[in-house]
Each structure stands twice: as C-alpha cells, then as structure tokens.
Amino acid sequence: MERIEEKLAILADAAKYDVSCSSSGSRRRNNGGIGDASRSGICHTYTEDGRCVSLLKILLTNHCIYDCAFCVSRRSNDVRRAAFTVGEVIDLTMNFYRRNYIEGLFLSSGIFKSADFTMERLLLIVKKLRLEERYHGYIHLKTIPGASEELIKEAGLYADRMSINLELPTEAGLKMVAPEKDHESVKKPLALIQNQISTYKAEKKIIKQVPSFVPAGQSTQLVVGATPKTDFEIMQVANTFYQDYKLKRVYYSGYIPINDSHSLLPQIGSAPPLLRENRLYQTDWLLRFYGFKLEELLDPAHQQLDLTVDPKLSWALRNPQFFPVDINRANLKEIIRVPGIGRQSAMKIIHARKFGRLYAYQLQKMGLAFNRAKHFISYADAPFILGAPSMETIKQAILSESTSKYASKVHTHQLTLF
Amino acid sequence: MDYIFDGSYSGYLTGLFECFERSEWDATPRSAAIPQGSLFGSHRVITTDLTKAKRVQTGLMKQLGAKDAEAFFHVFLSENPSAWTSGYKLIQQVFKGRPNILKNFGEHDVLYFVKTLKQVNRERHRMKAFVRFSKCTNGLFFATVEPDFNVLPLIATFFKNRYADQSWLIFDVKRRYGILYDQTNVREVHLTTTLAGGPSAEATSFSLDERDDLFKRLWKLYFQSTNITARRNLKLHVQHVPKRYWKYLVEKN
Ligand code: SF4
Numbered sequence: 001m002e003r004i005e006e007k008l009a010i011l012a013d014a015a016k017y018d019v020s021c022s023s024s025g026s027r028r029r030n031n032g033g034i035g036d037a038s039r040s041g042i043c044h045t046y047t048e049d050g051r052c053v054s055l056l057k058i059l060l061t062n063h064c065i066y067d068c069a070f071c072v073s074r075r076s077n078d079v080r081r082a083a084f085t086v087g088e089v090i091d092l093t094m095n096f097y098r099r100n101y102i103e104g105l106f107l108s109s110g111i112f113k114s115a116d117f118t119m120e121r122l123l124l125i126v127k128k129l130r131l132e133e134r135y136h137g138y139i140h141l142k143t144i145p146g147a148s149e150e151l152i153k154e155a156g157l158y159a160d161r162m163s164i165n166l167e168l169p170t171e172a173g174l175k176m177v178a179p180e181k182d183h184e185s186v187k188k189p190l191a192l193i194q195n196q197i198s199t200y201k202a203e204k205k206i207i208k209q210v211p212s213f214v215p216a217g218q219s220t221q222l223v224v225g226a227t228p229k230t231d232f233e234i235m236q237v238a239n240t241f242y243q244d245y246k247l248k249r250v251y252y253s254g255y256i257p258i259n260d261s262h263s264l265l266p267q268i269g270s271a272p273p274l275l276r277e278n279r280l281y282q283t284d285w286l287l288r289f290y291g292f293k294l295e296e297l298l299d300p301a302h303q304q305l306d307l308t309v310d311p312k313l314s315w316a317l318r319n320p321q322f323f324p325v326d327i328n329r330a331n332l333k334e335i336i337r338v339p340g341i342g343r344q345s346a347m348k349i350i351h352a353r354k355f356g357r358l359y360a361y362q363l364q365k366m367g368l369a370f371n372r373a374k375h376f377i378s379y380a381d382a383p384f385i386l387g388a389p390s391m392e393t394i395k396q397a398i399l400s401e402s403t404s405k406y407a408s409k410v411h412t413h414q415l416t417l418f
Numbered sequence: 419m420d421y422i423f424d425g426s427y428s429g430y431l432t433g434l435f436e437c438f439e440r441s442e443w444d445a446t447p448r449s450a451a452i453p454q455g456s457l458f459g460s461h462r463v464i465t466t467d468l469t470k471a472k473r474v475q476t477g478l479m480k481q482l483g484a485k486d487a488e489a490f491f492h493v494f495l496s497e498n499p500s501a502w503t504s505g506y507k508l509i510q511q512v513f514k515g516r517p518n519i520l521k522n523f524g525e526h527d528v529l530y531f532v533k534t535l536k537q538v539n540r541e542r543h544r545m546k547a548f549v550r551f552s553k554c555t556n557g558l559f560f561a562t563v564e565p566d567f568n569v570l571p572l573i574a575t576f577f578k579n580r581y582a583d584q585s586w587l588i589f590d591v592k593r594r595y596g597i598l599y600d601q602t603n604v605r606e607v608h609l610t611t612t613l614a615g616g617p618s619a620e621a622t623s624f625s626l627d628e629r630d631d632l633f634k635r636l637w638k639l640y641f642q643s644t645n646i647t648a649r650r651n652l653k654l655h656v657q658h659v660p661k662r663y664w665k666y667l668v669e670k671n
Contacts, residue, residue, distance in 0.1 A: 005639055012643035034583050038576075043658070044547045045669055047645040050654030057644060095633045096640075098559065098584060099551040101668070134583075256648050274649065352523035362524040 008092070010082040014062040014073050015108055017256065018165070018221060023054040023103035023138045026160040026216035033134025035097060035104075037160055037216070042103050055106040055140060056096055060084055060121060064110030070226050070255065073110045083112070089125050090133065097137050104138025104160070105129070115146035123151055126158040138216075143193070145185040152189055156196055161216040161248070164189055166237070186220070190245045193218055197246075217248035224280060225266065225273040226255040230303035235283055239294050242287075252280040279305040286312060289343065290336050308399065313339040316376055317391045324378045328357050339398075340372030372398055419444055420461035425451035427494050430502065431471035433464040434509055443510060447502040478509065481517040489520075492538045493531055495568045501534040541565050542572045549577075549588055550668050552634075553627040560587040560624065563666055570597050574604045634668050641669035 024041030043052035061083035062073040072079060084092075093105045107125060111118050122141060129135040141159040143152055156162060164186050193214060200213040220241060222234060238250040254277040257266045283305060286292040290312070297311050306314040316323065316339045325334050327349055335346040345368040352358060352366070357380040364370045374382075375394045419442050423429030430447055437445035448461070478487035490509065493501050504527040511519040522528050544565070551559035559581070570590055574597050577586060582601070589596035589609075598607045664670040 005636060008636055008639055009643045012640050016644045016646060030579055030582050032582070034581060036580050042543070042547050045641065045667065046655050046658040047641070048652060048655050049646050049649035050651040050658065051646075051649075052658075053641070053644065056640065092636065095629075096637060098581070099553070099633060099637075099668075100549045100561070100581075101637050256646065348523040351521035354518075355522045355524060358524060365529050366523055 035137030108142035119147035340369035
C-alpha cells in the first residue's frame, strides 16, 4: 500500500465513530470557483451498515495527548498512528469533490502538542480550501476543546457547520471515563459560536455584505450506552442544548465497545444498542417537528423509552383521552400526533378534505400507515364503536399485525420514523 | 382516442391544446417513439406546434404558478403513458376552472400523478448523488448513467452551478444522449454512430488522467474504512443503493 492509502485507511477508520454526516442546512453559492452547499444535503452513497456517506470524514491525525476511555485514538491505546499533511487533505478533498463522490469535508483531529496548535492546522486547511482552491462546498469542522477564542472565531468564517462533542450526557459520567475533560470546555465554544452567529445575523440586517458565519449551525454528539444513563436524562441534556445553544442537531450514537481495559465501559463484542438509539432519534424528532414536550414522552416516573413500540405510539396508548381524532375536522397539530400519520400525509389530509369528507379508501392511498392509524381516528365511514376498546387491546392488535417488523427491529438497525 | 405525438414535451402539450379544440376529453397521449396500444384503434397523429404548446405552458403557469406547472414536465419525463394520461386529465380540469385540483389527494388521477412526480424527483435526486466522474487527460470529467426515468434535463442546472469551473459530460446510456458543459453552456449531445454501428472514434478516444485511477482506489478504500462492521445492515444498504445502480458506482466495483 502506498503511504497515502495507509493514512487514509487509518484516519478514516478513526473518524467514523462520529456519526454526523449531515451536509444540509447551508446555502453557500458558487461564485466563480467550484462547489456549492445544497440546502437539503445529498448522500452520495451508503455504507454497508446503511449510513449515509455525504462527506469525506477524516481526522487530520489520530495522535492525541489525551486519554479518553471511550475513544479509539486515546493515548494509551495501541493503534497505528498517522497524520496527513495540510496539502494531502486539500488534494483528497478537491479530487473527491470534483468527481462528485462527496458533498464536502468533515474534518476533525486528535489533539497533538496543544489545542491551539491543532486548531491552527485545521484553520489553515479550511482557509486554503476557500481562498486558494476557491472551493465553496460543504465544510464541517470539529472545534478542538480548549482552543483559543480567536482561532474558533476565525474558523467560523470558513466553515458551514461546527460541532463539538459532549460525548457523555452527564458531567459525572464524563469525569469517570475522561478525567481530563469536562462539560465546561464544550459549553464555552458552543456559547461563543452561538454568540457570533447571532451577532452576524443582526449585522446582516443592517449591512448586506457581512460574511456568513457557520451558516449551517452547530451540532453535538451524545454517546448512548457507554455509562448507565436513562433515556430521560439523555433527552433532558439534549433538550437543554437545543434551547441554550440553538443547536441544529444532536446526534445519538450507540456506543460500540472499543476498549477492554476499562471496567466501567461495555466490553468488546457486546452489541451496540441500535434499537435504543433509534428510539432516541424518534423522540428527538417528535420534540423538534411534532410539537411534543419532553414531559409528554418521558418524566421522572417514566425514565426509559419503550423498546417494543415507537415513542409516538407509546404516548398515544398512555393518553386515550385525546382519541379518536376526527380526520375531517381536527387541526394539523392534532392530526400529526396520530400514530401512523407523518407530517406529509397530515398536510395531504388537510388539503384533500377541502374537496369533501374523507373516506377510508382515500386515506389508505395517502401514504399513511392506515392499519395503525385507524385505531386512533374517525373518518366519514369509520365503524361506529360503542365504548372505546382499551388501549391494551389496541396495542396487542398493532403488535400482532406488525410482529415481524417490530421483532426484527430489535436486531437490525433501521431508522424508520413512525 | 389515441393522440400520437413525436415524443417531445412540446408535442405532448400540442396534443392537449388540440383536445380542447375538438372537445375530445378522452384523448390519450401516445408517443410515436414507443410503439404500443392498438395501431388500428382510432387515433390522430399530432404535429408538434410550438405556438400551441407555448399557449398551454403559459396558461399553466398563470393558473398554477411556476412550480406546479413544472410538475407536469417532470411527470412527462417518467415516460409512463398512464401518468401522461393522468396529466391530460388534470390539465383539462385546471383549464375548466379547477386550478386547485392538484390538492385533491382523494382522487385517483391526482394520486397517480403525485406518485409519479415523486418517483421522478427521487430519480433526479439519485442522479445528483450517484453520478461518478472520471477525469480525462484533456481535463473533461465524464460519467455514464442509466436512470429509470429521463432525468438529465432536470439535473443540468445543478451540475452547472456546482462544477462551474470544469468541463463535464453526463451520458445516459439507455437513452443514448448526454449533456455536455463547456464552462459556459450546457448542451445536449448525441452519440454519432459509425457505419459499423460502434460508437464514433471521437466518443471513444478519451484517455484517463494519470491520477484518476489513484483517486478511484482511494475512494473505494475510504468507502470500506468508513464502514462499521458491528452495525452491518446489508438490507438497508441495498434499499438505499439499489443493485441496478452498482455498475456505475466506483465504490461498488
Ligand atoms: S481528546 Fe478527542 S481524540 Fe483525544 S482521546 Fe479524547 S476524544 Fe479521543
């Protein structure tokens, strides 16, 4: 193998546990050079584990002076080390981009020498891409915890998205496995960038030519299942971060054991909690796009998500007082809360019913999961039921209809949302 | 009544214009390029007339706005005669004073139209993702594709904006034409065949840039390295990247 191939193998492998691959949300235009960032993002291919490949996701180096137990690149781990040169990263990015392999670059790094030294290198790469290569494609840059304000601010002028990983949902958990890290070193840059984004936005209203600052916003990642935290605790942290730092996304990553030496972490070979990860994403989605409040889905008395059914169905089963929802009269907010109906089909219903009352045969063709939804709605020719059936009966009916789907979900990872 | 048109969108719209002239509401569009249906049934041969086509197009824009008017072109590119017929039915309704017909998701023609539209747009999105350029010695980046629908017209602007500073060619193998960008304009190119029936010398004389193979290898390597074996899920993989696209994807070869 040539040296560049070896480096790529090592540094892509080390970066792959960062789940964020999103290339959406930016609106960088191509002016006179190459590339743009499309608003909706594009997955150019999918890995054999079914994840979207949108960005060239690599580390600049996997040398690191720290020793975080959950990380493959930790100092004490016995792995092959490599480091790209600045030029190599640029060459790879440009050549992959020009061949339409990728939407852009996701660059992160282990910390070598010092946080600032590392951040300077990352900054140099994005600057060269933008200014010398006239590259306008997507760039996601990892903020290095502990890097100086000036460097972070300058990087924000060239990156589309910046992120910094919380990794573990609670401070105590983080201290246990990564003694050198704390939540403060993550919160500070998040707040700093959020501040800059707001300032630039405010200025943009007055002067047009203000450069865009991290136009696709910030994100963070939470590792799930490394330490014994409940879903409620995890979602509480996520929720606060959405609110306090206006994050674009929180990613939940089922912990994949990579370390046998640490007794607190799951051992190598134990399966990553994929179904649980899926349930957390579904909950996240309900909070952000379906108007749910966290307390409706999880609370101190109710700390874990139900693995057998998705969180929306689970909520509906616990709240029979809201059902049935009358498809021909209810408002959008009520309709999207029905299990089996997503935002798109809810919109279709709202439009279609202007032409007349809707019947079962029409609903069945509108792209909703009618067999699930029918237990929770009434429509023009809905059977009249004396005394509502108990929610337990409904749950059994739904589960038996879709046994295969729910049963197989426990083993495979499939991100279907409702 | 079958309306046989020349296979172009202008022909399709001309046919529609004429069905209004004759009040023939059962007009069923058929392309002369795709032989099907009974040749002996009652039919008319439509001669493409740009003025008529233009009038329908302007009318649609006025009634529906640019986006929905454009939807009829997208559905047309599906090359699916049933969807073409649904399109006729809906345009007839629009001009009969029901411009919001497209929102009546309780009706068959609307659902079929919308379903087809979705399929075409999905294919368009796929082509934005699955095109893989190779670099030639003369600096041209070229790719071959075989989309389910005739979506090249729908991706030209995307590639033009993104790859503004490089020349590129995307060739549809199934429909035997391509779009070529010369850093100024995009135009349609057709494969001229030699007498022997093979591709012309010009079309096959490209030779690959000396570093092209290196980047193909690096991309494949990247694809493998970024995979997490513990999460392996081939079913999902194939669902996202159906097998029929594999032969044009560097990482799957
Ligand atoms: S500082 Fe980052 S790269 Fe280094 S060991 Fe910790 S998580 Fe890994």
